[in-house]
Amino acid sequence: xxxxxxxVSAILITxxxxxxxxxxISRIPSLLHTPLMSGSNFIHGVVLVGAMVxxxxxxxxxxxVIGFIAVVLGAANVTGGYAVTERILQMFDRAKxxxxxxxxxxx
Amino acid sequence: MVDxxxxxxxxxxxxxxxxxxxxxxxxxxxxxPATARxxxxxxxxxxxxxxxxxxxxxxxxxxxxxxxxxxxxxxxxLAIGGAIAYYAAIKVQMTAMPQMVAVYNGMGGGAAAAIxxxxxxxGTSGQAYEALxxxxxxxxxxxxxxxxxxxxxxxxxINSKAVTFPAQNAxxxxxxxxxxxxGALALADPGVFAHVAGLSVIGPLGLxxxxxxxxxFMMAIPIGGADMPVVxxxxxxxxxxxxxxxGFATSNYAMIVAGVLVGAAGSILTLLMxxxxxxxxxxxxxxxxxxxxxxxxxxxxxxxxxxxADVAVMLAYASKVVVAPGYGMAVxxxxxxxxEMMDVLEQKGVQVKFAIHPVAGRMPGHMNVLLAExxxxxxxxxxxxxxxxxxxTTDVAMVIGANDTVNPAAHRxxxxxxxxxxxxxxxxxxVIVLKRGQGKGFAGVENDLFFRDNTRMFYxxxxxxxxxxxxxxxxx
Numbered sequence: 001x002x003x004x005x006x007x008v009s010a011i012l013i014t015x016x017x018x019x020x021x022x023x024x025i026s027r028i029p030s031l032l033h034t035p036l037m038s039g040s041n042f043i044h045g046v047v048l049v050g051a052m053v054x055x056x057x058x059x060x061x062x063x064x065v066i067g068f069i070a071v072v073l074g075a076a077n078v079t080g081g082y083a084v085t086e087r088i089l090q091m092f093d094r095a096k097x098x099x100x101x102x103x104x105x106x107x
Numbered sequence: 108m109v110d111x112x113x114x115x116x117x118x119x120x121x122x123x124x125x126x127x128x129x130x131x132x133x134x135x136x137x138x139x140p141a142t143a144r145x146x147x148x149x150x151x152x153x154x155x156x157x158x159x160x161x162x163x164x165x166x167x168x169x170x171x172x173x174x175x176x177x178x179x180x181x182x183x184x185l186a187i188g189g190a191i192a193y194y195a196a197i198k199v200q201m202t203a204m205p206q207m208v209a210v211y212n213g214m215g216g217g218a219a220a221a222i223x224x225x226x227x228x229x230g231t232s233g234q235a236y237e238a239l240x241x242x243x244x245x246x247x248x249x250x251x252x253x254x255x256x257x258x259x260x261x262x263x264x265i266n267s268k269a270v271t272f273p274a275q276n277a278x279x280x281x282x283x284x285x286x287x288x289x290g291a292l293a294l295a296d297p298g299v300f301a302h303v304a305g306l307s308v309i310g311p312l313g314l315x316x317x318x319x320x321x322x323x324f325m326m327a328i329p330i331g332g333a334d335m336p337v338v339x340x341x342x343x344x345x346x347x348x349x350x351x352x353x354g355f356a357t358s359n360y361a362m363i364v365a366g367v368l369v370g371a372a373g374s375i376l377t378l379l380m381x382x383x384x385x386x387x388x389x390x391x392x393x394x395x396x397x398x399x400x401x402x403x404x405x406x407x408x409x410x411x412x413x414x415x416a417d418v419a420v421m422l423a424y425a426s427k428v429v430v431a432p433g434y435g436m437a438v439x440x441x442x443x444x445x446x447e448m449m450d451v452l453e454q455k456g457v458q459v460k461f462a463i464h465p466v467a468g469r470m471p472g473h474m475n476v477l478l479a480e481x482x483x484x485x486x487x488x489x490x491x492x493x494x495x496x497x498x499x500t501t502d503v504a505m506v507i508g509a510n511d512t513v514n515p516a517a518h519r520x521x522x523x524x525x526x527x528x529x530x531x532x533x534x535x536x537x538v539i540v541l542k543r544g545q546g547k548g549f550a551g552v553e554n555d556l557f558f559r560d561n562t563r564m565f566y567x568x569x570x571x572x573x574x575x576x577x578x579x580x581x582x583x
Contacts, residue, residue: 004236005358014351017364021371024134030383030465031472032138033376037340038208039137040347040372043130043150045211046365047218047350049123049161050357054225055181056167063225064177068184070221075188077215078154083196084207085147089137091201091476 035088042081048074112165122160123361129153130365134372157361202437206261209339212346213254219247219349226356227312236356241290243352245319250345252323257339269331276393279325286318334391337380344373383465384527413563418539419579423455425502431462431530432474435508439569442481448573451580461487462494462530464512495531504535508569514554524552538562541569
């Protein structure tokens with residue numbers, strides 16, 4: 001079993017992670033709100049690794065059933081979140097190409 | 108000789124640290140339009156290594172070899188969840204993206220709640236960690252139920268209007284309080300309901316999750332469709348926090364940092380989105396936007412239809428035209444036709460500008476992306492604040508499939524839309540509204556703009572209407 005995390009490191013990690021999240025996101029154009037929401041939705045899909053541990057270390061059938069559900073849900077969060085973000089960001093790619101493809105100064 | 112178990116444990120922590128770095132880089136890249144596209148690849152790489160190293164977790168390996176079937180079960184669960192979600196995500200229409208984000212966010216919340224449930228049931232973690240787990244479980248359950256409602260509303264599986272009843276906020280708070288109390292009971296004494304009829308089977312933990320889910324459901328049900336993106340973002344932050352709390356309870360560093368990161372980033376994002384609509388979070392959550400159907404207001408005037416040829420004449424002899432696109436343009440995929448129309452008009456010396464409302468299309472930035480995709484230059488797109496002062500000098504304002512974002516009812520006290528910033532197209536000399544039929548907007552409010560003397564209704568599918576218009580313009 002992994003050693004439990006001690007309270008001081010827990011608080012320090014929380015502060016640093018929260019600050020990082022704040023710094024990374026503040027001051028962004030509203031154009032990027034949706035892709036960022038979708039991207040961070042994908043990142044919390046890391047809940048899947050916790051679900052895998054729960055299922056993998058299940059001691060009773062009840063734990064196994066709930067763990068199984070957790071892994072199904074977590075996996076859906078990961079793959080669905082990735083595909084949706086990818087598709088939203090693809091629109092940006094096409095947008096940029098259309099912009100570059102346009103001759104400057106008009107015809 | 109070092110034993111394999113401790114090597115694997117250290118390796119797992121090392122790889123989790125790597126994954127965390129990749130997630131942070133990914134978020135950073137996604138906050139800049141130029142690098143956004145590559146951001147998801149970094150995040151994907153981080154996720155992949157984290158999942159792989161978890162498969163080799165020594166505890167999982169040990170238990171798996173004891174039970175024999177666990178690895179198979181794990182792979183089955185991964186395949187089922189992963190395949191269905193991936194298939195749905197690539198098949199769905201681009202206009203349905205906001206609700207897809209909601210549904211996958213709900214899945215994450217549900218997974219977090221399930222992890223919390225197992226942590227409580229197994230009861231091997233110590234009370235402090237169980238307290239963290241159960242808090243995460245509550246937030247996860249709320250996020251799960253709320254996101255599913257958000258999905259169902261945006262997908263129009265259920266009535267997308269706000270659902271309200273008397274003393275709603277008080278009832279909601281009561282349900283939340285009930286969840287908190289049963290959570291505390293589950294923590295202190297799981298056997299407390301052993302002799303209570305009806306509750307002995309589910310126990311305080313079962314009651315806790317039922318109430319938590321109920322609260323999520325009730326939190327989302329009074330939210331009208333137009334506010335949904337903000338609420339989805341809020342639930343996204345919730346899931347992040349739930350994952351972080353579960354991470355503490357199960358001592359998983361990847362979950363702690365990624366969860367807190369998303370919790371913080373998601374909260375800021377929620378505030379920014381609410382700010383873009385000029386509303387506060389509490390206003391979004393508790394004012395039951397779009398609930399009060401206005402029955403008393405008389406709409407003066409009549410709807411005056413107009414034909415393509417007349418619109419063409421009006422546009423060709425204008426000196427400034429402002430186009431206000433909305434969800435209707437996205438649904439009709441009319442952006443290419445709109446670009447064509449812009450080109451024809453510009454050849455005739457007409458100045459064409461685009462007015463972009465921050466929430467047009469139900470997804471911030473949706474219109475910018477669609478128009479840019481069609482080749483409309485960025486410098487033709489104007490934000491709400493920049494364009495509103497220009498309508499006074501605009502000859503024709505052309506509303507393409509937008510409704511709530513141009514509804515003057517937003518200026519009227521008592522209207523469900525009151526306070527929302529709108530594009531003030533009604534101040535232009537002439538207003539042309541392209542619309543499929545006579546229905547109301549997403550907020551369910553009648554739009555008296557359509558009845559004004561200077562407004563003409565150009566009915567039909569936006570793509571068809573504009574291609575007819577372009578033909579007529581070319582004849583002139």
